[in-house]
Amino acid sequence: MIKFLDLQKITQSHAKEIHAAIQRVIDSGWYLQGEENARLEKAYAEYIGTQHCVGCANGLDALIWIFRAYIEMGIMSPGDEVIVPANTYIASILALTENGLKPVLIEPSLETYQINDSLIEAAITKRTKAILIVHLYGQCSYTKKIGDICRKHGLKLVEDNAQAHGCLYLGKKTGSLGDAAGHSFYPGKNLGALGDAGAITTNDAELSSVVRSLGNYGSTQKYVFKYQGRNSRLDEIQAAVLRVKLAHLNEEIIQRQKIARYYIDHITNPAIILPNVNDWTAHVFHLFPIRCKQRDELQAFLIEAGIQTLIHYPIPPHKQECYKDWNHLTFPITEQIHQEELSLPISPVMNLEEAGKIVDVLNHFF
Numbered sequence: 001m002i003k004f005l006d007l008q009k010i011t012q013s014h015a016k017e018i019h020a021a022i023q024r025v026i027d028s029g030w031y032l033q034g035e036e037n038a039r040l041e042k043a044y045a046e047y048i049g050t051q052h053c054v055g056c057a058n059g060l061d062a063l064i065w066i067f068r069a070y071i072e073m074g075i076m077s078p079g080d081e082v083i084v085p086a087n088t089y090i091a092s093i094l095a096l097t098e099n100g101l102k103p104v105l106i107e108p109s110l111e112t113y114q115i116n117d118s119l120i121e122a123a124i125t126k127r128t129k130a131i132l133i134v135h136l137y138g139q140c141s142y143t144k145k146i147g148d149i150c151r152k153h154g155l156k157l158v159e160d161n162a163q164a165h166g167c168l169y170l171g172k173k174t175g176s177l178g179d180a181a182g183h184s185f186y187p188g189k190n191l192g193a194l195g196d197a198g199a200i201t202t203n204d205a206e207l208s209s210v211v212r213s214l215g216n217y218g219s220t221q222k223y224v225f226k227y228q229g230r231n232s233r234l235d236e237i238q239a240a241v242l243r244v245k246l247a248h249l250n251e252e253i254i255q256r257q258k259i260a261r262y263y264i265d266h267i268t269n270p271a272i273i274l275p276n277v278n279d280w281t282a283h284v285f286h287l288f289p290i291r292c293k294q295r296d297e298l299q300a301f302l303i304e305a306g307i308q309t310l311i312h313y314p315i316p317p318h319k320q321e322c323y324k325d326w327n328h329l330t331f332p333i334t335e336q337i338h339q340e341e342l343s344l345p346i347s348p349v350m351n352l353e354e355a356g357k358i359v360d361v362l363n364h365f366f
């Protein structure tokens with residue numbers, strides 16, 4: 001059986017260093033807001049290429065804190081609109097509605113699965129305050145056009161970088177391209193902890209200090225509360241694990257890209273649509289999404305052959321019960337992606353032999 005993602009094997013590949021890191025934290029007697037967090041934040045800011053990094057409890061909180069900070073800073077108010085791709089994971093949307101902001105859903109391009117930048121300008125109104133781009137599947141979603149639109153209309157550009165740690169746009173990391181970025185270190189992400197964790201990166205010193213205080217009860221100094229915050233801290237054990245994993249991230253991305261290249265070079269079945277890759281540095285293959293009209297049959301065929309796949313995602317946000325008011329809306333491209341998408345196994349612990357077996361099965365499907 002080839003698993004979709006073998007987390008046990010990934011952790012195993014760094015076992016010695018991870019055990020040592022966890023042991024170090026246990027022995028230190030200091031479990032929150034300590035040296036491990038400070039060092040992770042410094043290393044991750046350096047890696048992404050921003051002046052500031054603030055650790056928090058998870059990726060959803062990272063996005064929630066960015067928009068909440070803009071509200072606290074008087075830059076946005078509840079009821080303002082934020083442009084966001086319609087085919088994103090639910091967390092991007094939840095981060096907006098949690099803050100009383102109105103998501104304005106925009107169709108993606110069927111070639112890249114990223115927000116279609118030619119549809120953005122027509123959706124801008126007097127209440128539009130930001131564009132939230134999502135580097136979905138690990139592919140860079142930023143375009144020069146998006147940057148130009150933000151400058152022209154005075155909009156904040158926020159990046160959801162949960163799936164794209166290490167991804168580049170013309171040599172700059174995603175997560176450093178806009179005004180602020182939210183990152184998730186959920187175990188299955190390219191840079192994953194052994195539990196929940198997340199971070200915010202930005203070059204905006206004020207935003208950085210507001211998000212830091214929001215995640216720590218709204219406190220600016222001990223027992224002094226400026227905002228109605230929450231407890232959203234990244235614990236020292238996860239920070240220590242993440243420092244180990246960060247040091248191996250680049251080599252792991254290269255292995256993901258190797259598997260992806262093998263798939264692209266060897267899958268020849270005309271019923272399968274492969275991802276478009278124009279720039280190999282701009283895709284870190286958190287996922288390897290293919291499309292197929294007979295997606296469900298293909299998934300069953302693969303299971304039969306001992307190959308696990310997942311669908312990202314089966315139901316788009318506007319068709320979810322939690323957003324009942326949008327259920328009548330139609331986004332044909334988004335819905336087509338949700339009906340046809342299938343994610344093949346891809347990970348830094350997969351080898352070309354396994355990829356070969358998967359390709360062989362795929363090429364025999366009709």
Ligand SMILES: *Cc1c(COP(=O)(O)O)cnc(C)c1O
Nearest residue numbers: 058059060089091092162184186
């Ligand atoms: C995983 C993910 C998140 C949320 O991250 P958590 O750490 O699970 O809260 C947000 N956005 C996208 C696109 C994601 O894939």
